[in-house]
Amino acid sequence: MxxxxxxxxxxxxxxxxxxxxxxxxxxxxxxxxxxxxxxEAAEFSFLLSIPAVGGAVLLELHELMKLDHSLIGPYLAGxxxxxxxxxxxxxxxxxxxxxxxxxxxxxxxFAAGLLGLYIFLA
Numbered sequence: 340m341x342x343x344x345x346x347x348x349x350x351x352x353x354x355x356x357x358x359x360x361x362x363x364x365x366x367x368x369x370x371x372x373x374x375x376x377x378x379e380a381a382e383f384s385f386l387l388s389i390p391a392v393g394g395a396v397l398l399e400l401h402e403l404m405k406l407d408h409s410l411i412g413p414y415l416a417g418x419x420x421x422x423x424x425x426x427x428x429x430x431x432x433x434x435x436x437x438x439x440x441x442x443x444x445x446x447x448x449f450a451a452g453l454l455g456l457y458i459f460l461a
Contacts, residue, residue: 340383344373348380352387362391364448367441381436385429 351369355362363384370380396403406414435443 340370340375340379341373344370344375345383347373348375348383348387352384352391355391361448362388367436371441377439377441378433378437381433385433 348366348370351365366384367380
C-alpha cells in the first residue's frame with residue numbers, strides 16, 4: 340500500500356467522528372477509491388481500528404473504574420462474547436470481500452438502516 344492511500348484511509352477514518360458514519364465503511368471505501376485492493380483495504384481498516392478503540396478505552400478508563408465491582412464477572416463475560424463475535428464478524432466480512440462480493444455488505448447496511456429507521460420512527 341502506498342503512503343498516500345494510507346493517509347487517505349486515515350482521513351476517511353476521521354470522518355467517522357460524525358454521527359451515523361461508519362468508520363470501517365469510510366476507511367474501506369476510501370482505500371478502494373485510492374486504488375487499494377478491497378481485501379487489503381479491509382485488512383488495513385481493521386488494523387486502523389486498534390488505535391481508535393484503544394484511545395476510546397483510555398478516555399473512558401475513569402468511568403470503567405467506577406463500575407460496581409460485584410458485576411465484574413458479567414462485564415467480563417460480555418466483553419469476551421463481544422470479542423469472539425467481533426472476530427467472527429470481521430472474518431466473515433473479509434471472506435465476503437475476498438470473494439469480490441463487497442456490494443452485498445452495502446445491501447445489508449441499507450436493510451439494517453431501514454430497519455433501524457422503522458424501529459426508531461414507529
